[in-house]
Amino acid sequence: MTNSERIIDPVGPVLQSGEVARAVADAAVIDNAGHRVEVRDRGSYVRIEVADGECILRRATIAEELGRPFKMSELELIMPSFVGRIETGSDVFRFFHTFQQPAGAGHEEALS
Amino acid sequence: MALLERAQWYDIARSTEWAPRYVTQDELFPPELSGGEGLPDEIWATYDEPYKISYREYVDIQRQKDAGAYSVKAALERADLYNKADPGWISILKEHYAAVALVEYGASFQEARFVRWSKAPGMRNMATFGMLDEIRHGQIQLFFPHEYVSKDRQFEWSHAAMWSDNWVALGARHFFDDVMMTRDALSTSIFANFSFETGFTNLQFIGLSGDAAKAGDFTFSKLIQSIQSDEARHAQLGTPLLQMLIENGQKEQAQKKIDIAFWRSYRLFTILSGIPMDYYVPLGVREASFKEFMEEWIVTQFMRSLEDLGLSKPWYWDIFLRDISEHHHGQHLGTYSWRPTLWWDPAAGVSPEERDWLEEKYPGWNDTFGKVWDVLIDNMANGRMDRTVPGTLPMVCNVSQLPIVGTPSRTLRDISLVHEGRRYHFASEVDKWIFQDDPERYRHHKNLVDRFLGGDIQPADLGGVLEYMGLGTVGPGGEDAHGFAWLDSYRKQLATAG
Numbered sequence: 001m002t003n004s005e006r007i008i009d010p011v012g013p014v015l016q017s018g019e020v021a022r023a024v025a026d027a028a029v030i031d032n033a034g035h036r037v038e039v040r041d042r043g044s045y046v047r048i049e050v051a052d053g054e055c056i057l058r059r060a061t062i063a064e065e066l067g068r069p070f071k072m073s074e075l076e077l078i079m080p081s082f083v084g085r086i087e088t089g090s091d092v093f094r095f096f097h098t099f100q101q102p103a104g105a106g107h108e109e110a111l112s
Numbered sequence: 113m114a115l116l117e118r119a120q121w122y123d124i125a126r127s128t129e130w131a132p133r134y135v136t137q138d139e140l141f142p143p144e145l146s147g148g149e150g151l152p153d154e155i156w157a158t159y160d161e162p163y164k165i166s167y168r169e170y171v172d173i174q175r176q177k178d179a180g181a182y183s184v185k186a187a188l189e190r191a192d193l194y195n196k197a198d199p200g201w202i203s204i205l206k207e208h209y210a211a212v213a214l215v216e217y218g219a220s221f222q223e224a225r226f227v228r229w230s231k232a233p234g235m236r237n238m239a240t241f242g243m244l245d246e247i248r249h250g251q252i253q254l255f256f257p258h259e260y261v262s263k264d265r266q267f268e269w270s271h272a273a274m275w276s277d278n279w280v281a282l283g284a285r286h287f288f289d290d291v292m293m294t295r296d297a298l299s300t301s302i303f304a305n306f307s308f309e310t311g312f313t314n315l316q317f318i319g320l321s322g323d324a325a326k327a328g329d330f331t332f333s334k335l336i337q338s339i340q341s342d343e344a345r346h347a348q349l350g351t352p353l354l355q356m357l358i359e360n361g362q363k364e365q366a367q368k369k370i371d372i373a374f375w376r377s378y379r380l381f382t383i384l385s386g387i388p389m390d391y392y393v394p395l396g397v398r399e400a401s402f403k404e405f406m407e408e409w410i411v412t413q414f415m416r417s418l419e420d421l422g423l424s425k426p427w428y429w430d431i432f433l434r435d436i437s438e439h440h441h442g443q444h445l446g447t448y449s450w451r452p453t454l455w456w457d458p459a460a461g462v463s464p465e466e467r468d469w470l471e472e473k474y475p476g477w478n479d480t481f482g483k484v485w486d487v488l489i490d491n492m493a494n495g496r497m498d499r500t501v502p503g504t505l506p507m508v509c510n511v512s513q514l515p516i517v518g519t520p521s522r523t524l525r526d527i528s529l530v531h532e533g534r535r536y537h538f539a540s541e542v543d544k545w546i547f548q549d550d551p552e553r554y555r556h557h558k559n560l561v562d563r564f565l566g567g568d569i570q571p572a573d574l575g576g577v578l579e580y581m582g583l584g585t586v587g588p589g590g591e592d593a594h595g596f597a598w599l600d601s602y603r604k605q606l607a608t609a610g
Contacts, residue, residue: 014336043325080318080337081318090117
């Protein structure tokens, strides 16, 4: 991460790199206004991380970013994992935590 | 034709409960198969699967997934990856397919048992798709390696290994029988869906996909991510069950299931992912070390999901954090030394440049594992190959079924106990704890060394052991992946020094 401050309680999808992943990342910024969004490129996959324990993805926003119709179920084609719990509607996917991670908490002890 | 949105009909469609009149509830869902003793009867209808999909959506999406993976394979078949890729990469494919394909088929039975025995209608519904997922994974991972069989007979192990008594297959089968095949539906889902699939399979199926793409193997990269996109969905089956246990006073039982499954999964992945990531993947294309992937997927992501449920890190967390810098290095030394017992050709991965990388990723490696390699390399470079193959059998853990290893002169020790007259050996305090928690489950199994010492393997010599494991009969065993070409730089050093 280039930003020195740790993102607080990130949730969101892990996606195969490519056109749809880029559109979803852009949509995440629009649909989660007011929350920090980080896109971490890990080569063959990207982590889309929305801060504060909730990430909303809307079908209409992704379709607009892609410039073509999009079904939410198509997200599964490129989503091998995700962080947080999930709700899968026809128009909205939501990733979330129910238990708020306190600021500064994390699991850095092994990251020496 | 206008279709209703899924959410408008889904709750009605999955509500398949009825009151049995000819049999009792316990006859319909026997506790030993269904699990969930002590949970109130009315709770099962409230099970709400987080990741919902309709059959229509499922067929549409799965068809596209298969079309994507198979077309990448078809397009690249003429690229002749087998002859162009580094032999270390080819070894990863051999190890992976043989360790995974048949197990995936077994997982379809696991999901099928949920379809029949789970008391939660929502879970039965989603497990139907999980069952179809796992059939796909079994088939596709038998089909993809088949193109290599005519080039290299070790690829036949993709189908044969799990039917054999090879020691790696024994370890893998013992693990999957324990977590996937021999527990009630509720426990199995927590062991296999939650702990194994949302935790550890990400390491191999996503972590390794980056290395695959960089190594030019886009077919494998696409395949394993495609498989994991199924896992991400059906792995969600376990989460509502954990919540039900926690909300009904069974948090300790939930935690214990995770603690057992987590450790056993971890130890298996030191062989499946740990060794390949740190030794077989060609140095120039390594995305991250095994430890770094563990930190990304397990220490951070999986632990956060535990925390979100109100559960804790396993009691052995400190042991685990030390172990991820250690255990797989020991297993690599062991598997490389006993390479004739493998179904793949292990890469040594200890050229001077590779050792610099290991030292950077695991400070102190040269002073510990490196010193053992110094002796091996010295013998190899001086043509004393007979001294580089062990003359005795390793000690094997009676839980993990894998050799007992540790950091030379620091943590390598045998932990054992006597249970009803038989001595059992363990690779760690955690393995011993797992055994002691349920000795009846584990006490009867004989690991490869037990079988050897008990006279089950005849003739009782190396040839007999190899034949018992199918090596040389079912398929060829292992030798150095690079034909020891990596020794050249050490020979030059010797010549210069001499």
